[in-house]
Amino acid sequence: MEGTQENINSYNNKIDNAPDILKRxxxxxxxxxxxxRNDGSVFRVxxxxxxxxxxxxxxGGLSDPSIILTTTENAVDTIRSSDNPIDTFQKQExxxxxxxxxxxxxxxxxxxxxxxxxxxxxxxxxxxx
Numbered sequence: 001m002e003g004t005q006e007n008i009n010s011y012n013n014k015i016d017n018a019p020d021i022l023k024r025x026x027x028x029x030x031x032x033x034x035x036x037r038n039d040g041s042v043f044r045v046x047x048x049x050x051x052x053x054x055x056x057x058x059x060g061g062l063s064d065p066s067i068i069l070t071t072t073e074n075a076v077d078t079i080r081s082s083d084n085p086i087d088t089f090q091k092q093e094x095x096x097x098x099x100x101x102x103x104x105x106x107x108x109x110x111x112x113x114x115x116x117x118x119x120x121x122x123x124x125x126x127x128x129x
Contacts, residue, residue: 023052032065
């Protein structure tokens with residue numbers, strides 16, 4: 001989980017400045033992130049959210065996530081190196097290199113709101129800016 005704790009700390013330190021809609025929507029979700037590496041292996045980490053903060057990270061992921069984000073290592077690298085990470089994220093999603101799934105209708109509806117431009121801008125600032 002190299003680098004994961006640094007990203008967790010950055011996220012938790014900045015969440016108070018996030019749009020209120022983000023804090024309400026991700027408030028108490030269980031999130032798995034699966035990154036398909038270039039060698040075909042999968043890096044998986046789970047996050048237990050509490051009041052919009054990452055309360056716990058679980059190497060290998062959670063058994064009952066409410067949200068699953070699946071991406072490729074190439075997509076992550078492309079987004080990180082982009083001058084416009086938000087547009088690049090959306091392009092990678094359109095290409096099928098980033099997929100975000102909710103486990104029920106309510107979660108799916110929340111996800112469509114989470115990926116509005118103000119929320120994407122917050123994540124861009126946390127992880128890339």
